[in-house]
Amino acid sequence: MIRSLRRKFILIAMTSLVGTMVVLCTAIGIGNHYITTNRMDHAISLLYQNGGAFRTPGPHSDPSNFDFQITPETPFETRYFIVELTAQKEIKSVSLDHIAAFDRHTVVDTISQIIDTGAERGYIDHYRFGVFPDKDGRSTIIVLDCFLQLQSANNLLRITGAIFLNCVLTVFVLLLFLSKRAIQPFVENLERQRQFITDASHELKTPLAILSADMGLLEDTYGTDKWLESAKSQIIRLDKLIKNLVELARTEETIKEDAMAWFSVSEIAQANVDAFQMLAEADGKVLTAEIAGGISLKGVQDNFFRLFSILLDNAVKYCDPAGTIRLCVLMRGRNIYISISNPCIGVDTAQLSRYFDRFYRADSSRARSTGGYGIGLSTAKAIVARHKGRISNHYADGIITFTAVIPQVN
Numbered sequence: 001m002i003r004s005l006r007r008k009f010i011l012i013a014m015t016s017l018v019g020t021m022v023v024l025c026t027a028i029g030i031g032n033h034y035i036t037t038n039r040m041d042h043a044i045s046l047l048y049q050n051g052g053a054f055r056t057p058g059p060h061s062d063p064s065n066f067d068f069q070i071t072p073e074t075p076f077e078t079r080y081f082i083v084e085l086t087a088q089k090e091i092k093s094v095s096l097d098h099i100a101a102f103d104r105h106t107v108v109d110t111i112s113q114i115i116d117t118g119a120e121r122g123y124i125d126h127y128r129f130g131v132f133p134d135k136d137g138r139s140t141i142i143v144l145d146c147f148l149q150l151q152s153a154n155n156l157l158r159i160t161g162a163i164f165l166n167c168v169l170t171v172f173v174l175l176l177f178l179s180k181r182a183i184q185p186f187v188e189n190l191e192r193q194r195q196f197i198t199d200a201s202h203e204l205k206t207p208l209a210i211l212s213a214d215m216g217l218l219e220d221t222y223g224t225d226k227w228l229e230s231a232k233s234q235i236i237r238l239d240k241l242i243k244n245l246v247e248l249a250r251t252e253e254t255i256k257e258d259a260m261a262w263f264s265v266s267e268i269a270q271a272n273v274d275a276f277q278m279l280a281e282a283d284g285k286v287l288t289a290e291i292a293g294g295i296s297l298k299g300v301q302d303n304f305f306r307l308f309s310i311l312l313d314n315a316v317k318y319c320d321p322a323g324t325i326r327l328c329v330l331m332r333g334r335n336i337y338i339s340i341s342n343p344c345i346g347v348d349t350a351q352l353s354r355y356f357d358r359f360y361r362a363d364s365s366r367a368r369s370t371g372g373y374g375i376g377l378s379t380a381k382a383i384v385a386r387h388k389g390r391i392s393n394h395y396a397d398g399i400i401t402f403t404a405v406i407p408q409v410n
Contacts, residue, residue: 079145087137272308
């Protein structure tokens with residue numbers, strides 16, 4: 001359980017970090033691309049407004065008003081060409097004075113691609129273009145070389161990605177070393193809780209034994225009456241509850257290596273079916289089993305006797321009258337599947353997840369009549385989790401099914 005808690009802590013922390021970093025890096029990438037594109041569009045608009053040339057702002061102009069700031073070096077740093085089209089989308093004139101990478105042939109190909117896009121703004125490779133239609137149907141196309149700007153944006157994206165990976169790796173390594181310390185208070189509290197249950201059970205056994213002996217003496221002295229019978233039944237009930245609490249505390253402990261051994265799950269399942277067969281028949285119910293042979297597992301054998309006992313006892317108690325209980329034990333790959341189902345009308349599906357909570361009983365009146373405490377399924381879950389498995393329940397068409405999946409660890 002402690003290992004599972006530690007894994008969950010690391011998983012939650014890493015998920016939160018990765019999610020935050022992904023959002024941050026995505027925002028940086030999108031924001032930088034938007035700013036770069038917006039600056040290029042502004043430069044193209046300035047070229048169109050100024051008749052294909054950059055004009056340095058006057059001395060009284062505020063540079064902060066411009067997304068694309070013009071300096072005396074801007075005309076020499078910026079590469080672009082301008083094409084004028086007729087109303088029939090034919091090239092009327094081409095200005096290649098500010099670019100060396102294009103000739104008339106490549107210009108024709110590029111302009112054809114721009115016209116095919118049907119867009120007024122966009123990218124063709126690393127060139128940003130703007131289409132400015134006139135009222136008479138003619139249009140001007142300005143194509144700006146954005147290689148350096150896009151390269152800078154891509155470099156920023158690579159750096160952001162590298163920082164992201166380094167941050168994730170660093171935090172993961174730190175969590176591996178510090179997570180144990182982070183959950184230590186919970187571990188200590190859990191250990192104190194288990195120790196309290198164990199100590200309290202030992203302390204309660206003595207007064208319960210004395211009360212039971214006193215009840216026997218009173219019965220011998222004054223005879224049997226309903227009050228003595230009620231007191232005796234409550235003492236038995238309390239003694240059984242204490243034993244179940246101690247069992248639950250022990251099954252939640254991590255299995256020590258020397259306590260594990262190979263045993264046959266098939267034989268244990270069959271032994272429990274045989275034990276509950278007559279009980280089910282006496283209650284007017286049918287118990288069937290499909291148990292694959294040769295299924296073995298390394299773990300605590302007594303735990304699995306208790307697991308099958310809890311599941312079968314729960315099924316027999318809460319199965320509808322004259323219903324059929326089905327137990328299935330089989331192998332799928334490297335996992336052992338244990339499922340037990342029985343008809344049970346009136347199950348609240350919203351409460352299914354609470355069936356494994358301690359002291360939870362879906363029907364309190366029915367649980368009292370069958371002697372339930374709401375601890376059995378909690379113990380079953382602890383046993384399965386102790387063997388690195390998982391248990392769940394499902395309700396459909398009036399039938400409730402409990403399924404445990406346990407890996408066959410060598």
